[in-house]
Amino acid sequence: MSPSQQSGKAAPNNDNQDTTRYTPAEIEARWQTVWDADAQLYAAEPHDCGKPKFYCLEMLPYPSGQLHMGHVRNYAIGDALARHMWMRGYNVLHPMGWDAFGLPAENAALKNNRQPEEWTLANIAAMRVQMQRMGLSYDWATEVTTCLPDYYRWNQWFFLKMYEKGLAYRKQSKVNWCPECATVLANEQVIDGCCWRHEDTLVEQRNLEQWFFRITQYADELLSGLDKLPGWPEKVRTMQRNWIGRSDGTLVDFTSESGETGVHVITVFTTRVDTIFGATSVQLAPEHAVTKAFAKEDKKLAAEVDAMLAQQKAAREAGDIGTIEKHGVFTGKYAINPFNGERVPIWVANYILADYGTGAIMSVPAHDERDFEFAQKYGLAIKRVIAKRGAAEQEDEKAQPALPFTEEDDAVLVDSGEFSGLDCVAAQKKMQTLAEQKKFGKANTTYRLKDWGVSRQRYWGTPIPMVYCETHGIVPVPEDELPVLLPKQVQITQQGGSPLANVPEFVNTTCPKCGGPAKRETDTMDTFVDSSWYFYRYIDAKNSERPFAKEKAAYWFPIDQYIGGVEHAILHLIYSRYWTKVMRDLGLTMNDEPATRLFTQGMVIRNGAKMSKSKGNVVSPDEMIARYGADATRMYALFAAPPDRDLEWQEDGVAGVSRFLSRVYRITMKFAPVVKSHYAKPQINAATPASQALLRKLHQTIAKITLDFSGRWHFNTCIAAIMELVNALMAAEGAMDSGEVPEQAVAEVFRNLILLLAPFAPFLAAELWQQTGHEGTVFRTAWPVADAELAAEDEIEIPVQVNGKLVNVVRVPAGSAEDVVKDAAMADAKVSARVEGKQIVKTVVVPGKLVNLVLK
């Protein structure tokens, strides 16, 4: 809308800019047009330009159609950093793309009768406009959209490469099924037994043939690599460590007594094989094969096991699995402990997890809290086999720590045959060796991490490039036939099973090996495949020969700074690390890890809760931008809290930032002619006290902000510092008017103010840069360098304390010697009144900091 169209106000001359009034809508629209027309403005230079590089990356959004405040905050942080690094002379890559496959598009298709592709591409167009309106410095020439064939063909290409290397495989297995999504989910997508998208929908277990990526092959490297990522938050590293869940222990075979179904070998997994002489029972998961075999022989047992499973299911549905009481049933059978030949009862217990370890444990009540609790409940034997070192010889039980005693440091084995007297760790090694020699056990490492199930029974995803031939079985699609195109105009169903199965033209194909009839795989890939490597595509987005050129990756990777929400700590960030290692082993890249530094920003909350439609506390970025402008909106997102903390959105705060920008505009425009007449001949003129004070404030501000950009990122205090500088300018307005501040100094301060503002309020900075007569873009102008001499105070305030309490403040020349400071303190009337008649026991003078007089 042009100003003259605005209702109710006769303002015929508004087209002639009012240079005292800040009008962000007008300024921002004008600069957006200029920037949109300049494809080179935010383009990185080629990889062989010889300049140091900086790859600044924000997590790509799902194109829902609407940016939310979390995005605004994420991108405001990344944009400030990218712009700053450009001004510091780096060759900056700052790209953006779209995580465009996924279920919401199918749901929207069903609801609105639109094709997922149409819906998705329209959303992308809308969100791109929102981003441009925000003034984000993305190079749109490198844009990546994961649902387009020129991207997803490389997902297929990687799939084939991984299949060749045995990293992609198909197997029948128990998988997580979300009835709401009507598809399988990866373990990482199941949270508290529910779907990650449908928090109230319980995930079912189904047995299906599925494609998996062998992420477990890299489990150890994914784990040890975390120690080499000091630039990642400790929290994320800890979460990944827990998720990988490495556990070193021992497998031991217990052999059951003979029954109708014969002798069974029960392999247990334990991390404390040193306690095995204290094992007083063997515990099986209800789902364990041996449990099933015993149940066949024993109807009563079968009924009890069924009840146990039913109880578990009910608890899981009620959401309180984990709080259910430990409970078990004796099978009536016994097993032999291979270490001492002891005969121990076999139980089935509800707390034994079928899918961890071997689904069977040895129970050592004396040295495990859960086993202790269980043994007490059922009256099972409790036998101490570990004692505190030094107390082991003492017969008296009272000399020993209470049971259960679970420590293994400073503890030794007792009553453990030939192993008695050994300390725990040494005993574990010896016992493993013995078990291996005698072939009833071995050392073993288990992981909580499971292989990544990537098959999805959905339409809107990357087709898996495999066919099934009647004679040749599973046959990969040849590389030169890629991409396997996702058919268009497909009827979306939510009946279970991929909608692609109902598209005969897609399904029916020929076998690449024999030319005979064959059927295509109709499942599509998990969308986390798309986002596992998208940031490699940015560096070579148009390459039709390869996913990306190796030499470009060698220059740009690893990412220097990755910025996003902590909600991706496990899913996306562990898959991305895995993919990088796979690509390295395929010879595509040199780096072991995708990103050197990771930053997880806090949530945007309002009224104490995360913004969400259901809570009705959502603030729309469009509305904020329309009301206050993009500069004020993004600057508020940086000003209201440090970026790693949660941010409480307060609209009055945005208004406050907007008022600040108005003041910047007003005073800069007022002195623009002065700046204009001096900018070409930069001179520092600190001749008068007034100009000296201004220049001092300026250089202190430059120093502060430059330091913060180097890592601390407390942009809230950076903006506060700029506000202080502007407050100083306003206070000096009269002095600048009167010429008390020389024009050169005025020009110097304003010129640098605009440079400091550029990363935070780019539209206003561009406008003022031009209005003050500067040519070229402010965003490629060198970042100012703080002059320590100009920044130095010549007189400083020294607080004087008596007995640690502040009494007064004295002014002394900066750099004064200790006794000068002390004398000044003693000369102060308030201080001397306190000291009067008392004895000074001690005088503490910290040069430049304070004086403390300790009186008796």
Add this chain to the structure above:
RNA sequence: GCGGAAGUGGCGAAAUUGGCAGACGCACUAGCCUUAGGAGCUAGCGGAGCAAUCCAUGGGGGUUCAAGUCCCCCCUUCCGCACCA
């Protein structure tokens, strides 16, 4: 239960190495201005007190000339993991 982060005015917050607690902003109060604006300007704004002064960074101890900051114990909130053998 385990792991992580945090707790400072009415609110968002600041205090980078232990050295003037509350910068900067919001809200509020009083006054000014009038092109009546979601504007601008001046002053005030942790608590108690007329004041001098005293009290105050979740609570309690400690170290120190000096503690929001370091150490010990406890409380609360948020986030993650949770029968992992």
